[in-house]
Amino acid sequence: MIEKVGKSTLALSEGPTIQSYAAVGGKKEQEGPLGREFDFTDTDTTFGEKTWEKAESAIQKKAVTLALEKAKLDKKEVEYIFAGDLLNQCIASSFGLREFGIPLVGLYGACSTMAESLSLASIFIESGCAARCAAVASSHFCTAERQYRLPLAYGGQRTPTAQWTATGGGCVVVQKGGAGPRVRHITFGKIVDLGITDANNMGAAMAPAAADTLKNYFEDTGTTPGDYDLIATGDLGQVGSELLYELLGMDKIHLQPRHKDCGLLLFDRQTQDVHAGASGCGCSATVLCAHILRQMAAGKLRDILFMATGALLSPTSSAQGESIPGIAHLVHITAE
Amino acid sequence: MHISDMEYDKMVKKYSPNSPIFKNCLGAFFIGGAICTLGQGLINLYSYLGASKLDAATLTSVTLVFLSALLTGLGLYDDIAKVAGAGTLVPITGFANAVVSPALEFKAEGYVLGLGAKLFVISGPVIVYGACAAVLYGAIVFVMGLV
Amino acid sequence: MDYLKAFIVGGIICVIGQILIDKTKLTPARILVGYVVAGVVLGALGLYQPLVDFAGAGASVPLSGFGNLLAKGTLQAVQKDGLLGALTGPLTAGAAGITAAVLFGLLVALIFKPKDKS
Numbered sequence: 001m002i003e004k005v006g007k008s009t010l011a012l013s014e015g016p017t018i019q020s021y022a023a024v025g026g027k028k029e030q031e032g033p034l035g036r037e038f039d040f041t042d043t044d045t046t047f048g049e050k051t052w053e054k055a056e057s058a059i060q061k062k063a064v065t066l067a068l069e070k071a072k073l074d075k076k077e078v079e080y081i082f083a084g085d086l087l088n089q090c091i092a093s094s095f096g097l098r099e100f101g102i103p104l105v106g107l108y109g110a111c112s113t114m115a116e117s118l119s120l121a122s123i124f125i126e127s128g129c130a131a132r133c134a135a136v137a138s139s140h141f142c143t144a145e146r147q148y149r150l151p152l153a154y155g156g157q158r159t160p161t162a163q164w165t166a167t168g169g170g171c172v173v174v175q176k177g178g179a180g181p182r183v184r185h186i187t188f189g190k191i192v193d194l195g196i197t198d199a200n201n202m203g204a205a206m207a208p209a210a211a212d213t214l215k216n217y218f219e220d221t222g223t224t225p226g227d228y229d230l231i232a233t234g235d236l237g238q239v240g241s242e243l244l245y246e247l248l249g250m251d252k253i254h255l256q257p258r259h260k261d262c263g264l265l266l267f268d269r270q271t272q273d274v275h276a277g278a279s280g281c282g283c284s285a286t287v288l289c290a291h292i293l294r295q296m297a298a299g300k301l302r303d304i305l306f307m308a309t310g311a312l313l314s315p316t317s318s319a320q321g322e323s324i325p326g327i328a329h330l331v332h333i334t335a336e
Numbered sequence: 337m338h339i340s341d342m343e344y345d346k347m348v349k350k351y352s353p354n355s356p357i358f359k360n361c362l363g364a365f366f367i368g369g370a371i372c373t374l375g376q377g378l379i380n381l382y383s384y385l386g387a388s389k390l391d392a393a394t395l396t397s398v399t400l401v402f403l404s405a406l407l408t409g410l411g412l413y414d415d416i417a418k419v420a421g422a423g424t425l426v427p428i429t430g431f432a433n434a435v436v437s438p439a440l441e442f443k444a445e446g447y448v449l450g451l452g453a454k455l456f457v458i459s460g461p462v463i464v465y466g467a468c469a470a471v472l473y474g475a476i477v478f479v480m481g482l483v
Numbered sequence: 484m485d486y487l488k489a490f491i492v493g494g495i496i497c498v499i500g501q502i503l504i505d506k507t508k509l510t511p512a513r514i515l516v517g518y519v520v521a522g523v524v525l526g527a528l529g530l531y532q533p534l535v536d537f538a539g540a541g542a543s544v545p546l547s548g549f550g551n552l553l554a555k556g557t558l559q560a561v562q563k564d565g566l567l568g569a570l571t572g573p574l575t576a577g578a579a580g581i582t583a584a585v586l587f588g589l590l591v592a593l594i595f596k597p598k599d600k601s
Contacts, residue, residue: 045599051444151441155417160353195341204348242351355505364501365494372493375540398583405587409595422500435584439592466519467573470553473527474561474569
């Protein structure tokens, strides 16, 4: 049963089970600290395809295929799939998933997509609309660069606040009942925009939305950061994480001891040239599927908050001088 | 969490590291200077081979544009630019890189509306504003009877 | 000696661009436009040519030198053809650089494959 608690949190009393998950990554992801935890990585970031967009579609396809294989599921056993990416008209999802023949709910939440897709899939299960759903998100450094920034071969310098779009994707299969971690609460965030216009400082644009969603969740559930083993944010990077601590500190919420940012886990900022950290839908999706859920399965984590953060800008809005609206969605997951 | 845009902007500035401007300027100076020195070498070479002063300068531009295009195609120009910054942007090689890189990148969208149309996507404004400024100059010179 | 002059003057012109990028957050495309227009204006005022005479490639290779070239070509065309020269001059002067970039752009795009960044 789903019950609204407080202002914006949904409590899932039974709690859908995370049955299976898989993470797919590229070369830089393989070389990063989590490289060995991925289910599949390819040092050829074209994934054998002719264009970068096809490569990203291949990532989604691979992630779903692997997640199904790991649970020995046939694609017919998945009733709905919730998927999104960063590309115009979400083509990585539509082309990557078209061969599965599973009803698709296409989503756009920028880099918050993994939490958005997992939330909606969980609500579908808990409300009895379906017995098994999949949630997917992906990004690719090259598709993001050519859509949002400059051609890859163009000689430009990245600023220290810039983040590196992850090449990768994750798929989570949720079902009714069974063994595995359970989704307990969901908080959808509202758009928060404090006027940041620098598209090379996404962490700063998203931190206020992240702070707002977290604060709402703690208020709605009457919990504190200390109640959780891990509070993972999506891709705030170094700058955004510092800002999040300071913003929440204003409300006497001390996040830092329990907080980790997926954007700072995926790459090693000392040895990999990624400046403020990783970003993209694929960042939180792969860290969730390659690392966090594995840690839960190994019994190292029991009670976690996964909150993916998104910067809802487009090349058009940036060119027209608009500021960057941020959003953050939160999912509370507990080991069985 | 009550914070105005201006207060937040201050907070963001506090946590956002500045670009390492001194290091960047060193890179720009040495690599930009080296590209110009190479240009001087080419001017001297072409002059030595008997080209007029104007032709030597033109041939030098063409040679530098060619080298930049080749390095862009090999995926090396952007690696140098990471260190050089404006040192690879400001010389004519930067203009060539701005033409070649989108042409290469957008080939995937076809030869006409991809490669052909996107070729000028970064460098087009340089021609638009450069040419129009020069036209304005020519018109002023004519109207004022300076010739 | 002309190599040293080219190196130092060319280096300084690039450093000015670097400071503009780091301090003003101007995008590279705007820097390029700024340099060419500045070159046209300085060329028109007769201020850029002395620098080219002094530093050679150090002043002619940066894009401001390209702007200066446009201004110089325009002046010569106006002297020769009158007002029509204002229209034919600029791109005639810049023709070699622009056409070379277009030609090599096409060839490189045909021959090479786009690569990922590391």
